[in-house]
Amino acid sequence: MSEAVMIKKLPTFKLPCLLISLMLLTGFSEDQFVPIEALREEIRHLSQRVARLEEENQGLGNMLRDLDDGELYLVVDTESNRLTMRQGNAVLMTAIVGTGSRQFLKEERGRIWYFESPLGSFTVLGRERNPVWIRPDWSYVEENMPIPPRNDPDRFVRDVLGKYAILLGNGYKIHGTKWKNLLGTHFTHGCVSLDDEDLEVVHTSVKNGTRVYIY
């Protein structure tokens, strides 16, 4: 093809080129080819989808709200030795506590104890005023003392657990302590220890059935 012919043919491409440039410059999009009826139909579908999603989300939200009972509960963080009293997302109080020492104790007869606070979800099973500590065998082993019989009066000790004890089951309790300078450390035999003021608040706030989460 000669150059002259090519130059003659060029103008035939000018119009589409000009149109495309114009469309690009004016923000052309493929939407401009969508027939108005199809657009109306698409919007109808999208609106229906929005309504469906809103309904589903409302249902899910209600379901979750129903599970949020608004009950007060306790959380014990055994790593940082903190007790938090919460209600929903609100923190009602935070207290420094003592938790299990994470130490082993071995008896000559072969018994071994590991003093760790129990982890998991618990329920307050009962509350005691002026609790009496019934010394377990490990307490005698720890002090190199002979172990007395089960109901020996020496086992019943007053004034070591503070004014109150909150029972969590399996012998574990939240109670007071004589060793207040050790609060904030791992020093107990598994129970959670608090100072007197915090213990008073916790004792008066919880009831049987209150959940306690220890992690």
Added chain:
Amino acid sequence: MFVLSLFLMGADNGDQNGKEWGKLLEQRKQLNVRIKKLMREQDYLVFQKTMYESDSKYLIINIPAKTGQLKYKNRALKDVHFKLVSGRTSRLTPGALTLTEKIEGPRKRNLLVFGQSLVLQDKYAPATRSESGIPHLSLSRKDFLSMYYAVESGAKAFILF
């Protein structure tokens, strides 16, 4: 004259169609934005529902608020604040993540690794993976260790934006 009036009527009609068309396009855009938002909300609601029924602890990480929450079922166990120490949070997308690795570092400089998406660390831990752009969020040492020992590998986290 007749042809001219027909042309003008057509032009007027075309203008009206154009206006409606523009309105419909805008409406479609808004509906798509709303759907996206509702779907994100639903993801979070479904995540919560799943975790309420599960027996594992999990994390909620609110990126704009720079706060996190350790939760068990419907109970909040711990609230924390974090800082971005390296990487980019723009790499994160709202949604669920899985804890893939708990790395025990020297002197308890541990890391919680959520795949290629996120790393949680205490503020003294070295940001070993920062080169890759993975966001590293640092917590106070005490808060981080509480979280570190509270969650197991496979634990879930949900990123909120």
